[in-house]
Amino acid sequence: MRPSVIAAGLFVTAGALHFLRPQLYAKIVPPALGHEAELVAISGLAEIAGGLGLLHPRTRRASGYGLILLLLAVWPANIFMALDAARFSAVAPAWALWARVPLQLPLIWWIWRVSR
Numbered sequence: 001m002r003p004s005v006i007a008a009g010l011f012v013t014a015g016a017l018h019f020l021r022p023q024l025y026a027k028i029v030p031p032a033l034g035h036e037a038e039l040v041a042i043s044g045l046a047e048i049a050g051g052l053g054l055l056h057p058r059t060r061r062a063s064g065y066g067l068i069l070l071l072l073a074v075w076p077a078n079i080f081m082a083l084d085a086a087r088f089s090a091v092a093p094a095w096a097l098w099a100r101v102p103l104q105l106p107l108i109w110w111i112w113r114v115s116r
């Protein structure tokens with residue numbers, strides 16, 4: 001299977017989960033940002049649109065840029081979860097929450113490569 005199809009599937013699935021389990025995603029929005037429901041919906045739509053965009057050569061590059069910007073935008077939520085790991089122990093163990101923080105970098109690199 002082509003890497004762009006795998007990436008598309010991951011992002012479309014993740015985006016859909018924002019609408020199927022919005023309460024889970026709302027919990028990880030840093031409180032300083034507020035507007036949890038709106039941010040969850042916007043990020044979910046962006047993941048779905050970016051994932052679908054990876055499927056077509058004409059939109060692949062723009063979608064890659066958009067997904068990279070999205071990954072950078074949600075990085076604070078990953079850091080927030082790691083810093084308050086006890087609050088999110090039902091989601092994942094503390095080590096996994098900390099592992100997600102640096103894993104954004106290879107994910108960004110992968111999307112860069114897939115979208116070229």
